Amino acid sequence: MGRHTCLFDLHVALGARLIDFGGWDMPVAYGSQIEEHHAVRRSAGVFDVSHMGIADLRGPRSRELLRALLANDVARLNMPGKALYSCMLNDRGAVIDDLIVYYLEDDYFRVVVNAGTRETDLAWIRAQAEGYELKLLERRDLAMLAIQGPQARERSAALLTAEAAWAVLELQPFFGAQIGEWFVARTGYTGEDGFEIMLPTSEAVSVWQRLNAAGVHSCGLGARDTLRLEAGLNLYGNDMNQDTNPLESGLAWTVAFDPPERNFVGRAALEAIRARGVERKLVGLVLDERAVLRSHQRVLVPGVGEGEVTSGTYSPTLERSIGLARVPVATGTSVQVELRGRVLPARVVPLPFVRHGKALISLV
């Protein structure tokens, strides 16, 4: 039996089908995963993401540590509440995890990490923080709900007092604010607008039920996966891991090489890789045939080489299969994929596939 979030009993009562996710028993879907997906694209859905790790870093040298720890530069966080997406790298320049860091106060930052890596992440951060005289506190007292979709913000704000509602509706994208005991951030993993709310575990069940009553659909991790893939967002463990670096994972934009004197963990290795030339890239694939891309399928690039599908699924919005694949850098606009004993053509397309409910690729 896996670990349970504080919403587990509610998931079961709502009829969720459960799966193991990073050692946690989590809802994959409550009914139709495709209906849950469409609810987020068209109105609003709520996801339990309490299995993710929330940790607070406190101390005057917090920013200094994070500038050494993360590949993106928290110096970019110049206003309290601002969030930054970053990879945390090892000495080889490969990805230990991807995370979001919030700048709350000059001596107070919050990081949110993946469920499957939270223990190794926290151990790594503690090791790197040695000598900085910081306090790192995991916030197991908090649950986290992701409320996503074009109507997510309004329906969430309706649960709040007028004053608090005004404050959260004023939040700019990628900003968060402490509202009483809640931390509300305008972030997400679906390609839609919405909030991620960190709140005391004791409140999570009633908030979920009030969201349901306000017309926000319960959504499982199945829909979360199809939504994030349509949005062209990487999943740690699938699309990058401890053997791949951000430059070959579509994440070069998250690595701050400037200023050159900032010496973050993995920088030397990444610079050596850049000097040698990055050999692979992560691309979006669309399959126009009636089959589904799945991770680890072989990608053939005639005259160039081979690659591998890192994530694949059926896109409910596009009504065909999409995926991410790591392929040689010289790969052009078409490849072939080996699946279930067949070799099928796939198109290489720019990411994302879908943004704010709209298809961004041509559908033939």
Place this chain on the structure above:
Amino acid sequence: MSNIPLELKYTRSHEWVKQLPEGITEVGISDHAQHALGDLVFVELPEVGRALGAGETCAVVESVKAASDVYAPLAGTVVAVNDQLRHTPELINREPYGGGWLLRLRPVAGGAESGLMSASQYGALVAQG
């Protein structure tokens, strides 16, 4: 709990078999199977007229989550396939024993149903997980 109609026969691989008039047999996948697969998105069906051996792969059902082979519960010739599934595979999720049927077979002469399970036997199998 999954729905297991008493009048049908079942296989260990989660197909169901229904007796139709004139010796024709209808085949689909069980409610338990569709629930485990999740939303079906593609279905591959055999050619009408194809002769199938018992246990032979006769169709593929693919969900958002995974692709799964469907095996012929008994030997016979395919006399019809459910063409509606090509555009509405979700019929399998909605009506696994009705509109979500996959194919119809004319069993070979003497092609016994000996390997098939009763509803209670299948219910016990599903309960074991």
